[in-house]
Amino acid sequence: MKTSIKVIISIVFCFFIIILGVGIGSVNIPPSHILKILWSNILNRPLPVDIEANFVSIIWKIRLPRAILAFIVGGALAVSGSVMQSVLKNPLASSYTLGVSSGASVGAGLVMITGFSIPILGKFTLPFVGLLAGLLTVYLAIRFSAKIDKNMENNTIILVGMVFSLFINAMITLMTALSRENLQKLTFWQMGSFSLKEWSDVVVLFPIVVLCITILMKYSKELDIMTFGEEQAMAIGVDTKRVKWILLGLSAALTGSAIAFVGVIGFIDLISPHVVRKIFGASHKLVIPMSMIFGGAFMVVCDLIARTIIPLSELPVGAVTAIIGAPFFGYVYFSRRKVE
């Protein structure tokens, strides 16, 4: 099948998933109504008479921002994962390899425990501090790698990332143990949730993710070359040290900003790039945008399952991504090995 047709099918599929994510819930709303509501709200037209007024609130105020945020977060994590895998030349690397989630968890945990708030940021204090702590962790991990290994070899970066993650995870455990009244909040944050998310979250996160992904697209050729190894990339003319800093920094910014808003969600970043490579090949010109689409769609599905599978209750979305993602990843990875 032609690549352009595959891309069109993927975009239509993604649109279909979002409509599904918006329509299904405690009150089921048919797709035709959803489209009419979107149409009238976006173009500021009067609402057709056959649509109940409470449908508009459910769609426009609750489900649509939630689904779009889930799509952006899933896409950001998947793109970040694909970049980490290529830069570190490791198919099992994820967007969390450098400790961004551990760092963000410590930052978010501190805000939860102390109740600290920056007046100008208000409710965005938690994601802001989480993002800063996540980026600081990655920065320290890369600086430390560069200090002990001037060439910043991938193995050094991965090992240092692991050491930092383990160390900071121990700090989170300590924080949780010493602040039992916040135990539930801290634990749930580390499992991720899209509950109570609003348009304001989308408005803040969207430009960050679009900016990071656009810059990453500009580096798609360097990413292709770096999958062949650093020495070959240098011989072809890539300034690997500088490019690696930029790519890892952008990847950390994507993951950090995404999880700062919704908590830690795993597996999307690991599996989406593999599925995309299987369908579209390894060229990052396609892997990056298609990871955004597939990761986003997968996250919307997982959130849909998380909030509907048990009536009047909501599961942590991180648990759903892992339950679906782990066997699915096993299937994709081992079926590929079997073919080889």
Next chain:
Amino acid sequence: MLELKNVFTGYGDIDIIKDISLNIGEGTNLCILGPNGCGKTTLLKAIAGILPIRGDILIDGISIKDMKRHEIAGKIAVMSQISNIYFSYTVFETVMLGRYLYMKNSIFKEPSQNDKAYVEKCLKATGLSSIRNKQIDTLSGGQLQRVFLARTLAQDPNIILLDEPTNHLDLRYQKELIDYLKEWSKEDRHAVIGVFHDINLAMDLADQVLVMEKGKAVSLGKPEEVIKDHTLNRVYEMDIVGYMVDSLEQWKKF
């Protein structure tokens, strides 16, 4: 064209290459010989600017230390040994990566018609045109080696560095590769520097031979000069000429 002045290099604080100086002119085919671990590959990495050096390496009179990564890659291309392939590209995509330098200026680095035509030329030269759409993780070692050669050629360099380029090739392709390199190096401002284990192939390609031992250059000259001075026998700790003559006698029986 290429000048090494008292070059030292290695990994960390340990010098693998110790005080090597040589001059490579236009049209030269230099083959580097020596036992395992003598520093042949490390020397190639130093010349390619991949490893930091003490001393100096001049390309067309300019120190490699003053050149940017892409400027070095515009002059010198490296055909590496085959390594693991983690993510699979098509043959065409892989060879196109060699045009990176020439795509650098466009925002999303799209190849121009000129780049595509150049890649087609390289595919044809290496006999890969018919498998241009195959995934590289489905290729044999020999085919993959040719893909990497095509990618090296696509870089349009003045100097090609080859690290054991015939490792995965059968006899026919070994001969074709050597013949191709001999032709290529005759073109204006071209030179080839190769590391070989197969002394026969090295002697076939080389008009200059560098023999290395423990990171040092122990002999440099025309192939016949190097064979006559018995350096090869000493560094390999065997009678190379005697072994070759014995082999030839065996073949003569058929």
